[in-house]
Amino acid sequence: MPFPIVNVIVAVLAGVLLLRVGMKILGGFARPVPEAPDPGELRRVRLTYQCSICSTTVRMTMANDEVPEPPRHCQEDMDLITSPDDI
Ligand SMILES: [Zn+2]
Known part of the structure; x- marks a missing residue:
């Protein structure tokens, strides 16, 4: 292993990417909030x-x-x- 810090950066980037994808999937489940009536x-x-x-x-x-x-x-x-x- 020439430079372990590179592995850490790659791992963090992969984690952020997974989190974003997960949030998007979760957001798809959220129902739109109905408009408030008068x-x-x-x-x-x-x-x-x-x-x-x-x-x-x-x-x-x-x-x-x-x-x-x-x-x-x-x-x-x-x-x-x-x-x-x-x-
Ligand atoms: Zn309850």
Whole structure:
């Protein structure tokens, strides 16, 4: 081995390249963020959701729909625990 530092540089460059490729692949999985609706379209709601895995509970106070899509926690949709009659 004439010059070990060259090996280190090559290894670092290869690592950076792999990281970039990995980030690009991951970025492809990311869903585009939906555009925020006009403030007038937001409805006041009082919905309570609970995570079925860790039991984290959140309350939603504003939504762009009377029955909005549930938020996600632990990578799962949260369960609506408010009775639909109370909406
Ligand atoms: Zn959770």
